[in-house]
Amino acid sequence: MTELKPARILAIETSCDETACAILENGRALLSSVVASQMEIHARYGGVFPEVASRQHVLSIMPVVQQALAQAHLTLNDIDAIAVTQGPGLAGSLIVGVNMAKGMALALDKPLVGVNHLEGHIYSSWVYEAGDKVPPEPQFPLMALLVSGGHTELNLMTDHLSYQRLGSTLDDAAGEAFDKVARLLELPYPGGPSIQQEAEEGNPERFNFPRAWLDGTWNFSFSGVKTSVLYEVNDLKKRSSNIPVQDLAASFQKAVVDVLFKKTMNAAREFGAKEILVAGGVSANRALRKAFKAQTEFPVHIPPLSLCTDNAAMIGAAGYFRYALGYVSEMDLDVLPAWPLS
Amino acid sequence: MIEFFSRSPEQTRRIGLRLGGLLKPGDVLCLQGDLGAGKTTFTQGLAQGWGSLDTVSSPTFILVNVYRRADGAQLFHMDAYRLETIPEAEELDLDSMVAEGALIIEWPERLGDLIPVEHLQIQLNHISEEHRQMNFHAHGKRYDELLESIRHAMVGG
Numbered sequence: 001m002t003e004l005k006p007a008r009i010l011a012i013e014t015s016c017d018e019t020a021c022a023i024l025e026n027g028r029a030l031l032s033s034v035v036a037s038q039m040e041i042h043a044r045y046g047g048v049f050p051e052v053a054s055r056q057h058v059l060s061i062m063p064v065v066q067q068a069l070a071q072a073h074l075t076l077n078d079i080d081a082i083a084v085t086q087g088p089g090l091a092g093s094l095i096v097g098v099n100m101a102k103g104m105a106l107a108l109d110k111p112l113v114g115v116n117h118l119e120g121h122i123y124s125s126w127v128y129e130a131g132d133k134v135p136p137e138p139q140f141p142l143m144a145l146l147v148s149g150g151h152t153e154l155n156l157m158t159d160h161l162s163y164q165r166l167g168s169t170l171d172d173a174a175g176e177a178f179d180k181v182a183r184l185l186e187l188p189y190p191g192g193p194s195i196q197q198e199a200e201e202g203n204p205e206r207f208n209f210p211r212a213w214l215d216g217t218w219n220f221s222f223s224g225v226k227t228s229v230l231y232e233v234n235d236l237k238k239r240s241s242n243i244p245v246q247d248l249a250a251s252f253q254k255a256v257v258d259v260l261f262k263k264t265m266n267a268a269r270e271f272g273a274k275e276i277l278v279a280g281g282v283s284a285n286r287a288l289r290k291a292f293k294a295q296t297e298f299p300v301h302i303p304p305l306s307l308c309t310d311n312a313a314m315i316g317a318a319g320y321f322r323y324a325l326g327y328v329s330e331m332d333l334d335v336l337p338a339w340p341l342s
Numbered sequence: 343m344i345e346f347f348s349r350s351p352e353q354t355r356r357i358g359l360r361l362g363g364l365l366k367p368g369d370v371l372c373l374q375g376d377l378g379a380g381k382t383t384f385t386q387g388l389a390q391g392w393g394s395l396d397t398v399s400s401p402t403f404i405l406v407n408v409y410r411r412a413d414g415a416q417l418f419h420m421d422a423y424r425l426e427t428i429p430e431a432e433e434l435d436l437d438s439m440v441a442e443g444a445l446i447i448e449w450p451e452r453l454g455d456l457i458p459v460e461h462l463q464i465q466l467n468h469i470s471e472e473h474r475q476m477n478f479h480a481h482g483k484r485y486d487e488l489l490e491s492i493r494h495a496m497v498g499g
């Protein structure tokens with residue numbers, strides 16, 4: 001690969017319920033990363049309220065940017081470009097970050113780089129803490145599994161910023177299925193961590209929930225497994241008031257992880273990928289991480305837990321490659337709430 | 343009241359599609375039914391019939407999804423399931439959504455008195471694995487008319 005020009009990027013992320021700013025060098029070395037979470041505010045609603053989120057971003061954005069600069073011991077003059085999440089996400093939330101980024105780019109006369117949030121999740125595997133040992137850089141061709149509350153898709157990357165979508169979910173995203181099953185097992189929000197916690201103590205072999213392989217395609221479906229859990233729970237309730245929540249959670253989790261893992265492995269083989277990358281909120285799931293780490297056929301990149309959830313470091317990484325490869329945005333950049341990766 | 347029987351998710355979606363084409367800004371639809379009753383499938387049909395450019399997903403983490411149409415109109419899709427306490431009316435801000443477009447609310451019972459008095463109530467009931475019974479109740483004059491139009495669209499006459 002040709003050597004890319006060095007640059008220090010300040011990145012802003014406000015696509016959902018986290019107000020985040022990070023500064024990073026050359027797409028990899030993280031100098032600072034600040035995330036103001038609105039989790040507590042939204043927890044009482046059991047989900048993110050868009051109006052509430054955007055109002056909160058307005059309050060948090062300035063202090064978060066100032067804190068990121070202070071933590072990196074830098075001033076705005078030390079920054080080469082401003083990257084910002086342009087979509088997908090909540091329109092009212094995205095606008096706050098985009099306007100902040102535009103204002104800064106205009107005032108400082110620095111380039112502005114709009115970044116896709118999903119692309120950010122993928123690039124979180126490029127990030128490491130400045131001063132730490134430099135981890136190996138993902139190598140192309142790369143099979144990328146993107147798995148979160150809103151997305152489940154397989155992309156083949158033959159180069160930077162190039163995404164060939166092989167398949168995606170036909171119904172529920174994997175993270176959504178986790179939350180729905182948590183609901184019916186009466187586990188608290190957010191459902192992913194709740195299921196994981198119950199599953200640790202459960203027997204994953206007790207219930208044989210269906211796996212939708214959808215052979216011949218690289219698509220996923222998680223609606224069926226959710227419905228089978230529902231029928232199983234209804235059935236169990238008829239017989240006893242004692243529901244084996246841990247076994248149900250473990251068996252459900254195993255059904256989802258099996259499909260995600262095996263389909264990704266098969267796709268990597270089929271398309272001649274050198275390595276595998278797993279990204280998005282559900283990549284924090286321990287069973288999923290364990291499945292990928294237990295195999296030795298492909299080197300696997302999964303971000304550290306701190307970078308699995310929304311953050312600006314990943315936007316800075318993707319933003320750097322966009323900037324260095326010449327994809328700079330115009331000042332009329334607008335939010336794209338439904339922007340697909342490919 | 344109108345009662346429909348659906349024999350498949352596809353049919354549930356098609357019933358939604360017919361209703362979606364009749365929606366106007368300010369309309370409020372309340373969708374009731376257990377998990378797996380077909381609320382998301384029905385809403386997918388509604389949004390398609392209405393002309394949404396965006397794909398419908400269940401508002402699981404984001405409690406309100408917004409779908410857009412080519413003419414700029416908006417359709418709001420709210421899921422109130424996780425609400426443990428009824429929020430303040432101004433936090434929820436239903437009024438501003440209804441002012442801007444049509445609104446679909448799943449699990450409306452969680453919102454108590456905040457639900458607009460006039461609305462179309464749709465109840466989806468499990469009969470068997472694939473079969474669903476759907477009851478449409480009109481609350482208010484606009485919804486009597488809407489029901490009449492659905493009746494026309496679905497059964498003719």
